[in-house]
Amino acid sequence: MTNLELEIKNLHEICMTIGEIKQQLVEELPHYGHHGLFLQNDEITTGLLNNKDEVKINLLSGQLLYFENERGSFIDLKNDDVLEKLKFITSSKKIKISTDFLNNTTEQELMRYHDFAKKALQMLELFRMNLRDNFTLIHLWPHHFDFSLEWFTGNQDEQIGTGISPGDKQYSNPYLYMNSWPFEEKLTEKSLPIGTWNTNGWKGIKVEWDELVQFTPKEAAKKITELFSIVKNSF
Numbered sequence: 001m002t003n004l005e006l007e008i009k010n011l012h013e014i015c016m017t018i019g020e021i022k023q024q025l026v027e028e029l030p031h032y033g034h035h036g037l038f039l040q041n042d043e044i045t046t047g048l049l050n051n052k053d054e055v056k057i058n059l060l061s062g063q064l065l066y067f068e069n070e071r072g073s074f075i076d077l078k079n080d081d082v083l084e085k086l087k088f089i090t091s092s093k094k095i096k097i098s099t100d101f102l103n104n105t106t107e108q109e110l111m112r113y114h115d116f117a118k119k120a121l122q123m124l125e126l127f128r129m130n131l132r133d134n135f136t137l138i139h140l141w142p143h144h145f146d147f148s149l150e151w152f153t154g155n156q157d158e159q160i161g162t163g164i165s166p167g168d169k170q171y172s173n174p175y176l177y178m179n180s181w182p183f184e185e186k187l188t189e190k191s192l193p194i195g196t197w198n199t200n201g202w203k204g205i206k207v208e209w210d211e212l213v214q215f216t217p218k219e220a221a222k223k224i225t226e227l228f229s230i231v232k233n234s235f
Contacts, residue, residue, distance in 0.1 A: 004166045004174050008113045010103040011057075012145045014064070014082060015044060017099055018055050019142030021086075022046045024095050025053065031150055036139030039121045039147070042114060044140060059114040062105060066090075077105045113166075116174065119213065120147050120164040123176075126221030127162065127228070144168060151228070153235055157181055160231050162224065164209075170201055176212055178227050179204025184234040193226045205231070 019035055026034050026049055038047050045056035054067045057077065064075040064082070066089045075085045082102040090097070117140075124138050124147055135151040148163025160180045167173050176195070179202060180187075188197040195207030205227050212220050 004112065004116060006167070006172065008109055008145070008166060010105045011077075011109055011113055012142075013099065014057070014077065014102055014105065015140075015145065016142040017083075017086065017097055017102060018044075018046060018057070018064075020098060021055060021090060021095055022049065025049050025093070031136050033137070033139065035143075036137070036141055038137070039117050039140055042118075044117075059110045059117075062107065062110055077110075078107065079104065116166060116209075117147075119217070120174075122217045123212070123220045123224065124149065124162070124164060126217055127224040130221065130225045130228075151232075155235075158235055160228065161204075162228065171206075174209035176207040176209070176224065177202075177204055178224070178231060180231050180234060187231065187234050190230050192230065194223050195227065 015037060019037055022037070023034055028034050038045050042060045043056045043058050046054055048054050052069045055064070056067075057064050062076065062078045064077055066073040066075075066086075073089045075082055075089075082104065083097070083099065086102075087097055121138065128135065128138060128149055131151055133151075134154050136149050138147055138149045140147050144165065146163045146165040148161055150159050150161050152159035158181065160178065162176070162178045164176050165171070165174060167175075177198070183203045188199065192205060194211055195205050198204055198206040207227075212223075215223060
């Protein structure tokens with residue numbers, strides 16, 4: 001899979017706007033959870049907000065649903081003026097939307113992202129079941145459009161972040177990353193079962209998506225857990 005990040009640009013920008021809306025509807029949460037979206041079933045969602053509202057995109061239907069206290073408003077992401085309709089739906093809540101334009105998505109874009117996202121989340125969910133003690137939900141971060149979760153010791157800021165990116169400005173192809181804070185330089189001397197040590201721009205482990213999807217989701221989660229054990233030993 002190549003250049004996924006570029007091919008899902010329109011969907012990404014719509015999700016950034018949904019994330020912006022969510023931040024104005026909920027209180028500040030630990031680990032910036034008020035910024036994060038989720039992937040559930042075949043949908044990108046804010047999750048249930050204030051026990052009554054939800055904003056979500058169904059990747060199979062190509063529709064956005066703004067669900068407010070048992071009343072639904074729909075936007076066809078492939079044909080409607082997305083920004084105009086979002087502004088109209090949110091006008092009563094005095095929500096500010098910073099972008100000036102949102103392009104329509106395409107069926108190809110939605111399906112391409114759906115295939116990637118379902119696999120990525122399944123791997124990370126299975127990996128998450130191997131963690132213990134303190135760790136977060138798996139968020140879909142609107143800004144970089146990556147899935148990630150944090151495991152933390154509870155001792156100051158010690159933590160390990162594990163995520164899967166669809167690609168970014170530095171790396172155009174999807175990849176898994178794992179990095180710790182603080183980072184121990186001696187870690188790079190350790191051999192890895194998959195992936196390589198990355199020290200260009202950020203420090204941690206980088207596994208190419210094409211390498212990861214050669215495994216079943218359970219096998220991939222096992223490999224990610226092996227990487228986690230290596231990094232965790234630095235604390």
